[in-house]
Amino acid sequence: IRPQKVCLCPFLPIHPLKVSTCLYIIQHPAEESRVLRTVPLLAACLPSDKCKILVGRRFSEDRYPELATVCRNPNTLILYPGAEATDLEEVAVVSSSSSVMIIIDGTWSQAKDIFYKNSLFRLPRQVQLKPNISSQYVIRTQPTNTCLSTLECAAVALTIMEKNKSIQETILRPLQALCSFQLQHGAQIHHSKEHLLKNGLYNKPMPKNKRKLRRMELLVNNVKI
Numbered sequence: 001i002r003p004q005k006v007c008l009c010p011f012l013p014i015h016p017l018k019v020s021t022c023l024y025i026i027q028h029p030a031e032e033s034r035v036l037r038t039v040p041l042l043a044a045c046l047p048s049d050k051c052k053i054l055v056g057r058r059f060s061e062d063r064y065p066e067l068a069t070v071c072r073n074p075n076t077l078i079l080y081p082g083a084e085a086t087d088l089e090e091v092a093v094v095s096s097s098s099s100v101m102i103i104i105d106g107t108w109s110q111a112k113d114i115f116y117k118n119s120l121f122r123l124p125r126q127v128q129l130k131p132n133i134s135s136q137y138v139i140r141t142q143p144t145n146t147c148l149s150t151l152e153c154a155a156v157a158l159t160i161m162e163k164n165k166s167i168q169e170t171i172l173r174p175l176q177a178l179c180s181f182q183l184q185h186g187a188q189i190h191h192s193k194e195h196l197l198k199n200g201l202y203n204k205p206m207p208k209n210k211r212k213l214r215r216m217e218l219l220v221n222n223v224k225i
Contacts, residue, residue, distance in 0.1 A: 008041065011177040013170050016047040021099055021161045023154055024070060025053045026114060026121075028106030038151035039105055041174045059118045068120055075099040076124040079157055080115050085128035092160045101157055105150040129156055151175055 023046070031037055032055060043051045054067065061068040070076055077091065079101060102124060104111040115121050129148070148156070155171035158164075 008174045008177055011174040012041075012044050016050075017045055017158075017167060017170060019046065019050055019158055019162050019167070021050070021101055021158055023051045023158075024067065024100060024102045025051065025150065025154075026059070026102060026104045027053055027055045028057065028104075028110040028114060029055055030107075030110065031055075031105050037105075038149045038175060042151045042154050042171065044174070045171050057114060057117075059120055061120065064120075070100050071102070071120045071123040073100060073124075076102065077127045078102040078104075078115075078121055078124040079128065079153060080104065080111070080121075080126055081128035082126065085126040087130055088127040088157060088160050089130065091125070091127055092163070099161065101161065103150060103153055103157070108147070129153065149175070 023042075025039055025042070027039060031039070039053060043053065054064070059067055075095075077088070077099060079088070102121065104114050104121075106114065151171060152175070155168045158171070159168040
């Protein structure tokens with residue numbers, strides 16, 4: 001519950017958005033304790049049966065039979081970028097049936113861990129968003145300029161799947177208000193790690209781990225990671 005003057009309710013849709021796509025948000029447990037998380041805002045914009053949130057690190061077929069059934073459904077997509085992923089816009093053009101989309105909610109390292117250590121998540125077709133959108137979630141540091149919050153990913157994905165641009169505007173409205181309120185009350189704009197490194201503004205100690213150091217070098221040199 002937020003104080004009335006910074007309440008986000010006026011920025012939420014009066015009625016949940018009507019969508020045919022069902023989202024399954026796979027949330028890393030660490031996200032539950034974060035103050036500035038975006039999934040509650042997403043859930044407030046959608047019908048409860050179209051936004052299902054599962055919290056955990058490991059998802060076995062025995063413990064999550066419903067999720068296993070969803071993952072085996074040929075109409076299910078999982079939003080996770082990579083060499084094997086197809087651009088979502090290409091999939092949406094040829095698909096007319098209502099589908100299910102799985103989105104992993106966590107930091108990039110947490111999402112990577114969940115994706116690769118749960119065999120269920122490699123059953124659905126893997127899709128990604130085109131990297132031509134900048135995040136509006138300016139109160140949390142992202143690895144690169146085109147990394148999006150979970151809410152932003154869902155907003156863009158639903159807009160593509162439902163072929164309705166107003167969905168993105170509606171879902172992003174409470175996020176824009178949240179960021180505006182936080183900046184008005186002393187929060188600072190967080191540039192991406194990529195931006196800080198390229199402009200010599202990264203003031204934290206460089207990692208000793210060679211793999212992490214290599215990732216930073218790739219960020220500086222505009223190499224996709």
